[in-house]
Amino acid sequence: MEATAEAKVAWRSCVTTSRQARSQEEEVARALAAELGVPFEPRRQSLDHWLAGGQYEAVLVVNREHLTLWVARAGRQPERLFFHPSTSVQRVKGLLRGGSDPMVRAMGLEPGMSVLDATVGVGSDAIVASFVVGPQGRVVGLESVRELAALTRWGMAHYQGPIPAVEEAMRRIEILHTDHGSFLAQAEAKSFDVIYFDPMFRDPVAQSAPMAPWRLLADPRPVTPEVIAQARRVARRRVVLKERKGSPVFEELGAQHVEGRRSGRVAYGIWEALP
Ligand SMILES: C[S@@+](CC[C@H](N)C(=O)[O-])C[C@H]1O[C@@H](n2cnc3c(N)ncnc32)[C@H](O)[C@@H]1O
Numbered sequence: 001m002e003a004t005a006e007a008k009v010a011w012r013s014c015v016t017t018s019r020q021a022r023s024q025e026e027e028v029a030r031a032l033a034a035e036l037g038v039p040f041e042p043r044r045q046s047l048d049h050w051l052a053g054g055q056y057e058a059v060l061v062v063n064r065e066h067l068t069l070w071v072a073r074a075g076r077q078p079e080r081l082f083f084h085p086s087t088s089v090q091r092v093k094g095l096l097r098g099g100s101d102p103m104v105r106a107m108g109l110e111p112g113m114s115v116l117d118a119t120v121g122v123g124s125d126a127i128v129a130s131f132v133v134g135p136q137g138r139v140v141g142l143e144s145v146r147e148l149a150a151l152t153r154w155g156m157a158h159y160q161g162p163i164p165a166v167e168e169a170m171r172r173i174e175i176l177h178t179d180h181g182s183f184l185a186q187a188e189a190k191s192f193d194v195i196y197f198d199p200m201f202r203d204p205v206a207q208s209a210p211m212a213p214w215r216l217l218a219d220p221r222p223v224t225p226e227v228i229a230q231a232r233r234v235a236r237r238r239v240v241l242k243e244r245k246g247s248p249v250f251e252e253l254g255a256q257h258v259e260g261r262r263s264g265r266v267a268y269g270i271w272e273a274l275p
Pocket residue numbers: 118119120121122123124125126142143144145148178179180181198199200201217218219220221
């Protein structure tokens with residue numbers, strides 16, 4: 001997906017249940033539809049009917065404690081997305097063993113800090129940040145695509161895994177459906193210690209395979225110099241942006257330093273907060 005200024009971020013979607021839904025699931029699905037401002041559809045049709053028929057571009061399915069997002073794909077089977085903490089589990093395990101994490105180093109994160117993850121996506125980076133800042137800190141994640149924000153918010157609230165520290169870190173994260181440009185323009189100066197951006201890479205070849213279905217709906221817009229200037233106003237300490245190592249984006253946005261493991265594929269651009 002090319003980065004473009006006229007990116008589509010509003011999709012035609014609905015919420016439904018599995019075919020064998022009990023009344024409790026239907027209630028949850030209806031409440032989710034109302035919260036998102038999209039129709040609730042009783043599950044009398046196959047998902048294909050809605051997706052291949054073109055009525056909806058995305059369908060959220062409530063099935064017991066799971067939320068699944070089905071996305072239409074022209075001429076192909078619909079793609080299924082569900083929440084998974086992805087690399088955060090391994091990264092938190094590494095930190096628990098006393099290891100270090102390049103994102104945490106670039107952010108200069110310490111317990112008690114507040115972090116605004118301005119492109120939260122599936123939330124792996126936010127989970128690691130939440131683990132490091134701990135219960136005295138705060139992590140807020142912004143996602144401009146309503147259906148992706150819903151999936152991540154659901155995952156943060158419901159996901160159960162083998163590592164209690166990961167689950168605890170997830171439960172503390174607040175997910176907001178909003179565009180980071182609008183959020184930052186209205187935010188108070190110096191209201192978060194660190195502001196973090198991990199936009200969709202300009203070069204999709206560098207994207208990992210698990211992100212592939214996510215890209216169908218994700219907001220591909222690049223971070224602009226205006227957004228970085230706002231973020232520096234809202235940050236108390238620093239602004240950090242992740243991109244592919246060697247990306248021209250760091251220079252275009254005037255990063256003050258760029259950090260990254262010599263062997264790694266990604267790097268972190270850093271701007272200090274405005275005085
Ligand atoms: C590469 S993903 C982030 C992955 C995330 N760091 C993680 O660890 O899972 C980028 C996400 O930012 C979202 N996004 C892009 N532009 C945005 C904007 N202007 N405001 C809020 N979210 C945005 C995209 O929809 C996408 O879900």
